[in-house]
Amino acid sequence: MDMRPDNSEHYPVISDAELEKLRQRIGVKIEKTLEPWVEEANRDAIRHYALGIGDDNPLWLDPRYAGNTRYGTLIAPPTFLFATNRIASGYVGGLPGIHAMFAGTDWRFLEPVRLGTTVRSEATLKDLIEHQTRFSGRAIQQIYHVEFFDQSGLKLAECDSWCFRTERATAREKGEKYKDVAARKVYSDEEMAEISAGYAKEQVRGGTPRYWEDVAEGDELPAILKGPMTVTGFIAYVQGWGGLYIRAHKLAFDTFRKHKGLGIPNAYNIPDVPERVHWEQEMARAVGAPDAYDYGPERISWMGHLMTNWIGDDGWLSRLHAKVVRHNPVGDLLTLSGRVVRKYEQEGRQLVDCELLAVNQDGEHSCEAEATAILPRRG
Secondary structure, three states, X not given: OOOOHHHHHHOOOOOHHHHHHHHOOEOXXXXXXXXXXXXXXXXXXXXXXXXXXXOOOHHHHOHHHHHOOOOOOOEOOHHHHHHXXXXXXXXXXXXXXXXXXXXXXXXXXXXXXXXXXXXXXXEEEEEEEEEEEOOOEEEXXXXXXXXXXXXXXXXXXXXXXXXXXXXXXXXHHHOOOOOOOOOOOOOOHHHHHHHHHXXXXXXXXXXXXXXXHHOOOOOEEEXXXXXXXXXXXXXXXXXXXXXXXXXXXXXXXXXXXXXXXXXEEOOOOOEEXXXXXXXXXXXXXXXXXXXXXXXXXXXXXXXXXXXXXXXXXXXXXXXXXXXXXXXXXXXXXXXXXXXXXXXXXXXXXEEEEEEEEEEOOOOOEEEEEEEEEEOOXXX
């Protein structure tokens, strides 16, 4: 069977029989999956993840600085947990040969991941929901529930994570979402200077407490930038996060033998992973996207970055519910912004709810999120 990108009419379609087989797994604890990229939150792992999302907060990177905070040590960015479980990151089972588009997570962060923590996780398939989408027509939303624990059994976090399973050829041939995509933007020197200046103005709250009493509904969060997108940036994220299927040589072929439909021949008839949509234009277009594009967990981590910049060291990101609504192909520039929509007290905690939004240079929504922060009270 020739399944090269230029012959992708041979890609499989969603089978009702395979879908029913997958439904039998709902609620069953997953006992075996690909090993996590990270099990121990050592200094290197924390640094690689933070730098992979472009986050230079010293709470993650500077041991001396972090030692003087309430944590007494380095901690990891909350979304670092993506690197400790591949299912939360978009690794899905069932429906062989059907593309998986990561589409969102609903995180609840309970405890910080401190330097030296060993992370263990448990996952179950939670639900399968059928949709009709502009991107690919018929699509199956595949939702998992994942819980994370440290070496003592303390629960660190939990999340629901979902992908959309889409037919590759159908998305390319019949999808409507990217039919009228504008030509890829070429930036002027003046525009690049403005982007550089925008990055230089990024605000990290750090050790200056943001007190609950000082926050008002309607307050705007300082915006941050991400991009313009490059394959180099996508690779930087993979260095910290690990990717889903990236293997070399013997290990790659071992994986292809175990997972039929995973190795899709490239232009040289060499089997390669579907994940190459993130660095190979031809494969991205074969699945209906306009160009190589960013990773979904990467984008959700950017929303976490926006929040932790604003919260400061003495607060805590309690919840992050984020939906990926559009690809960010090479060349896109994102502006991430937010505002406070609710301020309240609950169970002795001072809480603030925020609405977050990432838009590209054309004003199109890329990611939509809701977040809850726990803030300190004066005194």
